[in-house]
Amino acid sequence: DAGVIQSPRHEVTEMGQEVTLRCKPISGHNSLFWYRQTMMRGLELLIYFNNNVPIDDSGMPEDRFSAKMPNASFSTLKIQPSEPRDSAVYFCASSLFMGAADTQYFGPGTRLTVL
């Protein structure tokens, strides 16, 4: 299996632009997680899905952030409009079962820089 696939690996954009991050989970996994990692705040869960349905989006910082999972093999995290404070590494992870009871497999991350 190719593991969790994220694209792009690096994204540099200007403040105010729309940014879309993409994730393909491991085939057969039912849960998908979006995390953000910064030096100041560490790794934070933004949102997670189970069977394509959002279960907990309490970590989404504000309305500028949105996430979708239209099918079992694809998810997007969109930031519109982007701001410099959104600069971080964004990770997608998937697991076979819902919640933290199962091992989560992480993608390589997308490093986002907003100028």
Added chain:
Amino acid sequence: KQEVTQIPAALSVPEGENLVLNCSFTDSAIYNLQWFRQDPGKGLTSLLLIQSSQREQTSGRLNASLDKSSGRSTLYIAASQPGDSATYLCAVSFQGGSEKLVFGKGTKLTVNP
């Protein structure tokens, strides 16, 4: 507030040394605790998962223990090697929420040849 703390933030040891990484958490009502490894520029790799009913888990040279009552976990690495150099993160799934993982900020380990 449910928090996970890892001290120290960085640790440097000579090759071959046995070492212990520490993790503390604020609420003893947990589902499980996990240890991850993160290499520079990479994602996280799960090392060990300890369910709340367990006291420890072992994988090769790694042994993780859990003491819920004191809110502590340790990751023991035996006979450390330069390849063990990475950041090690502890994550806890607290009860009463949606089972999401709350991460510590990690301990950056350097094993010197």
